[in-house]
Amino acid sequence: MCPNTAEASTLTDALRIQFLDTHNVRRSQLAQGNIGDAGPNRKTKLPPAKNMRELIWDCTLEMEATNHVRACPVAAAGTSTNGENFHRVSSANLQYYRDGVKDAVVAWWKVYRFYSVPRQIYMATHSAASSYTQVCTTCSSTALQ
Numbered sequence: 001m002c003p004n005t006a007e008a009s010t011l012t013d014a015l016r017i018q019f020l021d022t023h024n025v026r027r028s029q030l031a032q033g034n035i036g037d038a039g040p041n042r043k044t045k046l047p048p049a050k051n052m053r054e055l056i057w058d059c060t061l062e063m064e065a066t067n068h069v070r071a072c073p074v075a076a077a078g079t080s081t082n083g084e085n086f087h088r089v090s091s092a093n094l095q096y097y098r099d100g101v102k103d104a105v106v107a108w109w110k111v112y113r114f115y116s117v118p119r120q121i122y123m124a125t126h127s128a129a130s131s132y133t134q135v136c137t138t139c140s141s142t143a144l145q
Helices: 013-031 059-069 097-114 130-136
Strands: none
Touching: 013 097
């Protein structure tokens, strides 16, 4: 998917595909209106998307993220003009990199469970829910974690 260069990240195509598939499955569920909100018994569904695009990989964003991660940061860079999510996992807690992929994506998506429809219409960019809104926005068509 991305050229192998000395400066390239350590992500394999298998991990890139896992990121995309894990996001796209959840985006599809949201697009179809199959995500329950945080209300009682999750009976109310979040509204379906009208224009949910399938994510595609962006190698340039991957390099931006790789360069940021090499500094071993404790927070998102906040300098990109693109939406940005951050999830830090200790490699000591992971048996496989794919476990870190799943852990990050699940953490970003589970935020919706804490908000009820239509109670939270507007979210500030610094809101805890911003990780969810970054991964499910309908204008997103590229993915990089």
